[in-house]
Amino acid sequence: MSFFGELKRRNVFRVAGLYVVVSWVIVQVAATVEEAIALPAWFDAVVLSFLVLVFPIVLIFAWAFELTPEGIQRTSAVDKEESITTQTASKLDIALLISFLMFAGALLAPRFLPERQTDTGDTAAADTALQVDEQLVSDATPPVKDASIAVLPFADLSPDGDQEYFADGISEELLNVLAQVDGMKVAGRTSSFAFKGRNEDLREIGQVLNVAHILEGSVRSQGDKVRVTAQLIQVSDGFHLWSQTYDRDLSDIFAVQDDIAQQILVALTDELMADAAPAIAPAARTDISAFNLFLQARDLIASRDASGMQRALELLNRAIEIDPTYAPAYASRAKAYTLLSDRPGSYGSIPAQEALTLARADVDKALALDPKLADGFAIQGLINADIGRPDFAVSSLRRALELNPNSLDARNWLALALAFNGRLRDVADQLKTLVDIDPLYPPGVTNTILYNYRIGDFETAKRVGERYIRANPGEFESIRIRSGLLMLDNQPAESILLQETLPLDKLDARTSGELRSSYYDLGIDAEYKGPHKLQPLFEPYGMESEGDLAGALNKARKAVADFPEYYAAHTVLIRALSQAEADEELAAHFAAAFDGSLETYATKLRPSVSVNPPPYGQLALALRAVGNTAEYEDAMQRWRFTIDMFRAGGDVSPGRDRDDAAYWAIVGDDEKSIDFLESAFSKGHPLDVFVFRDRVYKDLQLHPRFAALRRANLERVNEERAILNYPPLDESYYTGIEPETTPTD
Template sequence: MSQLFEELKRRNVFRVAVAYLVSGWLVLQVAELVMDSTGAPEWVMKVLLLLGLLGFPIVLVFSWAYELTPEGLKKEKDVDRSASITPETGRKLNIITIGMLVAVLAVVVIDRTVMRQEPAPVTTAPVAEAAEKSIAVLAFEDLSAEGDQEYFADGLSEELLNVLAKVSELKVAGRTSSFAFKGSNKDLREIGELLNVAHILEGSVRKAGNRIRVTAQLIKADDGFHLFSETYDRDLKDIFAVQDEIAREISKALLTEIVGTEIDAQLQTDTEAYDLYLLARQRIHTRDIFNLREANAMLDRVLEIDPLFAPALAQKALVMHLMSDSLGSYGDIPMAETMLISRRAVDQALALDATLAEAHAINGLLLDNLNQFDEAIVALERARDLNPTLSDAANWLSGSYEAVGRRDDALSVLEEVVERDPTYGPAFGNLVAAYLRTSRFDEIDALLSRVERIVGDNDDIQLGRGFMALMRGQPAAAARYLKSSLEQNPNSSVDKLWYGFALMMLGDFETLADVGLSEHRIIAYAELGYLEKALREVEKFDFSITFAPRAIGEIGRALIGNGEVDTFLRLIEDEFGTAADLLAKHPLTQSWGTEYLAELVWAYRQVGDEETAGMLVKESARIVETFGDDVQGNWAYSDAVARHGAMTGDDELALRALRQSLDNGMLLLIEIDSPLFAHLREDERFQAIRADMLGQINEQRAILGMPPYRPVRPTEERPTFVN
């Protein structure tokens, strides 16, 4: 053994082993630094470590069998011992090893003193400390033999959430965010942190025939401590009692000072009807048009079995509205048809149960769509009082607040619902838009980061990033984000709206004509020289399915830009009456600018109606005065100021505001080329603004591989559309 040891020393096997280990350590240290800075995946380090381990025995065998000589590598048996230079090689290996040890120490020092310095604070969404009396109800797991009861497990979870929400002392996280963790196996502590709750209720459902087994566990999020774990074996007909029993157990565990609080018993119905009701509600949550149609058929069956089941009537009202062609809905049924059915269903639901929060919320939504905003606010506030976890109600309420000019209240409601239910897409998107109104980009980044931690880079995240890119003057990036979001939600009018804006900024009117909203098609046809086609779209346009102030302005710009002043004014008269009637019916409290005012002022002046034009100019002045500092960062506001300058003949104001709009990110040639600014076209400053805007638009088009923009000439061959 001693001879083997001496031979290993003589052949420098030990020195090679040490040198290999030190060099391997050095390589791994450097690799870790590089990976940290480049964001390389974790498996890269694992592969390097595996390769190093595999190479170690190979190197040892190699060092035993071969010797380095002045003539190069030779097999050890072929080397004359008297001419061997292994002692010299050993000294060189010692020097190399020492050098690598110094390098390792240097890397460690750099890593700890430079690379690992306290990083600059990353913007994260502010999350308040979780209240002790707070809970998230995660989607219960379906453990049924066939695995086909997910809808039932979801429904039971949601009913528990609604029962708990009635306890005023208890803060309950929203359904959308709580259910976002389904199947994720995320650590409960992280879930508690992301949802800002101190407790988590999770469980499972096993359904077999008419028997059901429900297991529920109430867990402290910070340490995983189980406050209780119970299993309930019941007949399916007792499902309502099971829900109440679980809810009471939770209230006792969380709210010791209000033990005995009565939780209202859930409405009961036939078990088949209830099963279909849960299936329908699951499909409604997806907002997918095909699922909505299935849900509608299921609810019809539920109401055949039990015509007095108020929750089903409320959901019937909602699903009909969601299948309409109204802005924010997902179908193509004329809203006039769906409104009759929805109105009748929600009235019946409220007559049967005046405490049903969902019915009050849907009633508020319908009233809002009829522009009865004050009545909508009353209904929606009542819904929130009855069930604070109804994210739909909160989101709709914020819109009604906006409509009557209560922007601070609208923002407060949105922030509250997103804090409690951060993955609820509609409120999330509206909050992003609200922050964009005042150029609060840091808050948007923080909000996107928080939600992305929960749901990944989904369509809501892409929609939010698309919003932000548009307002920063980056339509190429916006188009990519918004196209992706639209592909995932092909029936979403909101996605179509914002994607249409991106296409307008890029001057891609061919695509706009194919995928945009109805008003977008009018603009696209007009810009591409298809005036007759645009006018046919105007004749059949339905203002009830869109945000009328924006649509009027966009259609007006297309019409007056093509000399169709009489057509524009006749459209307004036929649809709304006088200009005063229009202002009364569609006030501009929800708008970011002055919307249709400039186009109407220009049109009325063309026909000599200075009185009406003057009334509209006064309204523009009133609105512009409300902008304050927001005009500094939001190009929609600065453009409204430019329009006001054009209306009042203040060319200096118009030019300053147009330059500021461009600096803020407005890349809309169709805006700057409209007749509103025709009198400025010979001004060198205006020409410079337009040239700069065109240059930036072409830079954005180049990013997408598009040629430089130029308008279609009247004599040119035009693209063919398949409608």
């Protein structure tokens, strides 16, 4: 008999078929048990591996042994005349047929079964919540482009672990150059470097960063030799498209970096079907130790953590001492000075005047050393915005992006500069593009949330915030973003409760100011005990909220006297003067600081107030009070134009309703003014105390609709205060008039 025939006679084929089907059932059971009782994720893989290993043993057993009436015996010991393999074959055929029918039924049944109907009640609510969350995940992530890539930080595998700066340099060089390849999307540095040292599945990283490919690698150096390994991975299936190892001498680390980066880039552009690999501009040369200090400082600045940026300043000072001609170190130090100042939007406590002086000197030095330094132009743009030169700011920031299309700071600051013209839809679109490039870049995430809220697209704001929070669960910045979303979603008390969970030792001036501002919204003045005072330019607002108008005015006057070139301070002073009804002084300040020119006033104050128009209303009241009718009418005209410009640009926020309410109150149309105040209140968040104490509405205090709005707002505030276990306020908080009491006998 042939070998094939002998296999058939000994039922080897039948045993194999039955084993495969039974194994499939066992694997399905293993997968179910794993999920049901929370076994490790590798449990079903171990079961499958075991079954595969046992398979050849089963086949050998079927060949070598036979089932007989006397039990299992070796096949060679059984006489063929006495063999019962035919009867065994029939039983195996029946078992195999039943197994195949069960197998086919399990596969086909779901196709014919009706879809499960979900009952109403808790189950329906849970399913709905799940669907919403899945939709958030889906909508937050744009479609992945084939020509898209993230460059992860290369691992330092050197024996001494002292080549991290070189590994980061290779990664950064590739990221910046790939960003200049036409048609290629490159994930931003903040997001890519966020996975440094985190041993996560590349497919999950690709999903978070929304890219189709990942470039990773390693650096190993010893003595004067260095080995760099790079590999290009397809995210969808983890397939390695390309890999290469480079061995080089380490006599010139920057030349090695340029050479390897260029070779990798050529391979990448060929693999990703780009037109051609651009030539890499040689990296700026410096002392190796200075370069290492610079790289460490740059990472700390990118974190936006105040203590980290303070450490970055120390590192940059040392780097500049080692090499006074290294331009990137000066630009990074200028950025650190600015972000550590007490200007609005920054994170530290260095007086704004001092920080600006130091930053301007460093920027000038950086661009003198390297006229094509993108970071130098980026920080120059931010400084120009601060000192009332918006057109120069936009020009500098556009130049920074020409030199480095992947400059996240430049793109973020350019969006903010464009917001000064009221085109908030355009700004929101730019910021959405920014967070698509770098979904874990905190300033971009925060600003995208804010501007989408202002144009009425809170769903996009939530999706962007949720994507960041999912990638960084439990982190300080994630808690801040969550509390901000709660505040925008008209849940101020819940936002405060979350803010209060932030560790005090990590609070910077900005975060402390946000918490203090949240308290003020609910009439909670003295209870805040955080480690930081309000930023100086916000102190007058806090003092005014607490009823100290004279103190607020003195603080504002001092801010302008100390720093006349910093126009954010002028905005604070103008408000304080208006509230104090110091109209003569306000008009005189307008003539002295702005040459009595509304054009200068509009230009200088535009960048200092972010998305809010310049303070035309306060100026108009003062000009009318001192009898300057022509200038008053001009100011009101410009204010009307600016409000309409913001609305045309997509701004539907309560802030614009309040602008309109104040405008119509000054014009004298009380009903229209209250219409807009009611509109602002209807959008959910309680109006702050300044609305009801503002001199603009002095003549409306006894108006029935205004009084009703005040009571409704007070009720809303007290609802939130109750959540925080604070006693209710009465109307004297808004009016300053104690309620009448009825004497008792």
